[in-house]
Amino acid sequence: MIRDAAREFTMKEVLPVANKLDGPDGEIPMELRQKMADMGYFGIMIPEEYGGLGLGYFEYCLICEQLARGWMSVASIVARAQGGWIRSTLSKEKRAKYLPRAVRGEFLNASALSEPDTGSDLASISCRAVRDGDEWVLSGNKYWCTFADGADYITLFARTSAPPSADKRWQGISCFLIEKERGSFPKGMTGSMIPKIGYFGWKTFELAFDGLRVPADCLVGEEGMAFPLMTKGLEGARAHTAARAIGLAQGALEDAIAYAGQRRQFGMPIAEYQAIRFKIATMATEVEAARQLMYYVCGEIDSGRRCDKEASMAKYFASEMAERVTSEALQIFGGAGYTKLFPIERYWRDARLTKIFEGTSEIQQRIIATHLLGKSEVEAMIAERAFGPQAARGGAAA
Numbered sequence: 001m002i003r004d005a006a007r008e009f010t011m012k013e014v015l016p017v018a019n020k021l022d023g024p025d026g027e028i029p030m031e032l033r034q035k036m037a038d039m040g041y042f043g044i045m046i047p048e049e050y051g052g053l054g055l056g057y058f059e060y061c062l063i064c065e066q067l068a069r070g071w072m073s074v075a076s077i078v079a080r081a082q083g084g085w086i087r088s089t090l091s092k093e094k095r096a097k098y099l100p101r102a103v104r105g106e107f108l109n110a111s112a113l114s115e116p117d118t119g120s121d122l123a124s125i126s127c128r129a130v131r132d133g134d135e136w137v138l139s140g141n142k143y144w145c146t147f148a149d150g151a152d153y154i155t156l157f158a159r160t161s162a163p164p165s166a167d168k169r170w171q172g173i174s175c176f177l178i179e180k181e182r183g184s185f186p187k188g189m190t191g192s193m194i195p196k197i198g199y200f201g202w203k204t205f206e207l208a209f210d211g212l213r214v215p216a217d218c219l220v221g222e223e224g225m226a227f228p229l230m231t232k233g234l235e236g237a238r239a240h241t242a243a244r245a246i247g248l249a250q251g252a253l254e255d256a257i258a259y260a261g262q263r264r265q266f267g268m269p270i271a272e273y274q275a276i277r278f279k280i281a282t283m284a285t286e287v288e289a290a291r292q293l294m295y296y297v298c299g300e301i302d303s304g305r306r307c308d309k310e311a312s313m314a315k316y317f318a319s320e321m322a323e324r325v326t327s328e329a330l331q332i333f334g335g336a337g338y339t340k341l342f343p344i345e346r347y348w349r350d351a352r353l354t355k356i357f358e359g360t361s362e363i364q365q366r367i368i369a370t371h372l373l374g375k376s377e378v379e380a381m382i383a384e385r386a387f388g389p390q391a392a393r394g395g396a397a398a
Helices: 002-021 030-039 057-070 072-080 092-103 227-231 234-262 274-302 308-338 344-354 361-373 377-387
Strands: 109-112 128-132 135-146 153-159 173-179 189-193 204-215
Touching (some): 002 030, 002 057, 057 072, 072 234, 109 135, 128 153, 135 153, 173 204, 234 274, 234 308, 234 344, 274 308
Parallel strands (some): 109 153
Antiparallel strands (some): 189 204
């Protein structure tokens, strides 16, 4: 019922908007966001005591897969309200203050982690926060901050102290929850829009901090120990990306099936030709295989069992599959697929991104290989430099 309701909502409310507004200047309409709030989608995993649905990752990904079938950006914006690790880090008072607003879609997040020279190696963050009385003063740059303008707060990771040694670069990084007004940046923060080829519906920014002052109580968790926060919840984030990739592939598959039944060449629908039939059979098989792996991972997460290897497998397989399936669907459309007249090109462009964000395919392969083979000499050397000797031996710090 949850899945079917999300699909009905997507086909009726999301897909028509996406087909109309997807583009560099398109924005997810506030009207659609309100309808999502009314459905409870901004509070899927927020406890009922705060007005949320109190559900798990299985239901979350079930819904997000359907939303992504319409528009991946819509399946992504719901993640900006779920709270994630903040739910378990903030005080009881702040949870009571923020979470009911998040459920209503009134307290949405933008995350500022990456920097111009920092991507997969998040321990090399250089953005600085210096304590000055009852305030923190922020300076530096962040990159790939999607929704920075429209968000109600920014979760920013910055270095508050130098690492104690070269082999503990992860120490000294702190997290800040910076409240802001929608549609603007506070004094001391500026944003430059990054031109993208997809993931439209919201804008992505490079942010510059030049003496931005925030209250001392903006600090989330323990000072200098935010790196574990960045890595906490990665299993769920990767399952969410898998769900989005599967939704894109499902949309491409359904559109390709419909087009193949309508498009006639040499006196018959192209769906009658074995080349097309075999393409569709392979596409459908790969979509379902990714879906079942994602379901398994969600079940493991909700059961409290560790599944970082399987989560990386799900994210890796689903994103690679999505690029293949959307590309094959575009091929079935032929020249028509390479136009803006059909949404297939949107699925194709957005699917390509799933191989990059939330950990690239190469990072997922590295995680999987380490679980199966142990660390390579190069990985051990990198881990020891970043996290200390325990990580080099494969300890918990890894």
